[in-house]
Amino acid sequence: MSGRTNHFVLLGAIFACAAALLCGSAIGATAADPDSTGSVSAGNFPLASDVRLAGDDKQTRFIVDLDQKFPVRAFTLADPYRVVLDLPQINFRLPAGAGATGRGLVKAFRYGLVMPGGSRIVLDLTGPAKIAKSYVLDAANGQPPRLVVELESVDSETFTQSLAAESRPKLRPAVGVVEASVVLPVPPTDAAEADPRPVVVIDPGHGGIDNGTQAAGNGIVEKNLVLDFALALRERIRAAGKYRVVMTRTDDTFIPLAERVNIARANAASLFVSIHADSLPRSEGDAQGATIYTLSDRASDAEAERLAEAENKADAIGGVNLTEEPTDVADILIDLAQRETRTFSNRFARQLMGEMKTATRLHKHPLKSAGFKVLKAPDVPSVLLELGYVSNKGDLKHLISDSWRAKTVASVA
CATH class of the missing domain: 2.60.40.3500 (Immunoglobulin-like)
Incomplete structure (x- = not known):
């Protein structure tokens, strides 16, 4: 724990330096503004x-x-x-x-x-x-x-x-966004101060206008599969009582990638887990099993690179790309800060693989890395979990199975 504390202190110093170096070049970042749970009140909509x-x-x-x-x-x-x-x-x-x-x-x-x-x-x-x-x-x-x-x-x-x-659309600022090229460390929220348990952020991929992948011929879409899994995972973790769980969305809402990262940082998360389900075009053959991805500037293989490129286009699917790229100077400093965070992420990915192999089928190469935008919080260990392939009949049968979901949720929890 002391190592993690020193890590956050170091991060604060690094980002303070970045802010000073970038003074005068601030630009405003905007995004859609759902609350941290993505909840929507019921009503009779048009x-x-x-x-x-x-x-x-x-x-x-x-x-x-x-x-x-x-x-x-x-x-x-x-x-x-x-x-x-x-x-x-x-x-x-x-x-x-x-x-x-x-x-x-x-x-x-x-x-x-x-x-x-x-x-x-x-x-x-x-x-x-x-x-x-x-x-x-x-x-x-x-x-x-x-x-x-x-x-x-x-x-x-x-x-x-x-x-x-x-x-251009006039959208409200995202949670935790500051008007600068570098997002500075976000102070803990009142809820975090009242509840000292570590925070786990669960991020069901896609949502709203962004369906994600889709199974051929039956209308089953990724955004619904991963939301069902994420909600079940939330309840399992909550029941254990060790961690406070925050969801990036709890319903069919589109959340920009940068907003998902900001939710984790605004809640001082100790872990961020993004849940997805992959698909392969028929021309690329067949693949099956769960895969766990961590962040890397260089993809571990061509499939990881393809997937990261597809996932990183999610904001454009919503019509407006709401992410901001850091400047060269900030990028260097962020890269330094990410090194220890990546160590934590890799350690968690290996542990997750060990637990999941007892509950579900894993990909032949279950640990991979690529440049996923949603994993780029410099101070939050993060992984992206692909539960399986909706393009594979065996995986799809599992993904829609309540018994498979319960068993796999237990292993992830």
Whole structure:
């Protein structure tokens, strides 16, 4: 314990130096602002019941059938070209497969909850386009209220000029974020001072607009599988009474990657465990078993590199990349601070592997490393646990099994 205490004291000094070196170059970081549990109160939210596209590659209309009117904020983004629609929290009951294919200027689209009280639709465009009109029609002539977005093709220069600052979303600051290129150590919360037990943060991957991986043909998605596992793990750890557990989300909410890290740091976590379920394209063969990942600048193999690259794109799936990269100077200092944290992370990963091999099938190479953004808290030992592959029939059978979940949760706890 004294080693860990000295580690945190050293971290404080390192980040104080970083702040001094970077003085005057501060930039504000913004993100969606769910509470640390990601909870959403129950309520009768507006309903989206159907969606369709009309038009061609010059003019395209996007239409959503609703059960009531509400305000909509629409704006465009580049790299890649997208249209983002920010809405109040709504229930999406759209036909199966909605958004997988497009028409005209819209290549595909996705939708879901991005924060308590807020939903989002993201249209992936085939090229630069402008929002000619966006509005919600009243119910009329037997038709329900409808959200309509009219798009027109433009050249790239015109598109760039339309990206005015005022068109960008105004989201609230994330928990624990400071307006600087370096996030300084966060003081313990009142809850932490009242409860001296070590904090374990459990992070169910994906959520809301981000489904994660999906099993072929049956609609089973990663975000639901890992949430069920994480909630069961929370209850198992709580029952033992040794640790205080904080969840990054407890429902179907989109949480940006940086926000997940900030939740761990704001709660002075002793451990951060991110729960996921992988999938392999058919062209890459088959794989099975659980894998435990730790942070590394260089991926341990090509599969680890592929997975990290896919997971690190989660924020872009939400429509807006809300992460900030540190400057070169800060990066060096953070790397120094991470060395001891990585030692703790690797030690935990090995112990977790030893426990899990008695309860479930492990990957042929169960310990791997890669540059996952969600593992980059410099002062919180962190691992990413892939429970298995939804693309493998045997693993998928386990992932949806209550008995397998109970046995595996016990080993992880």
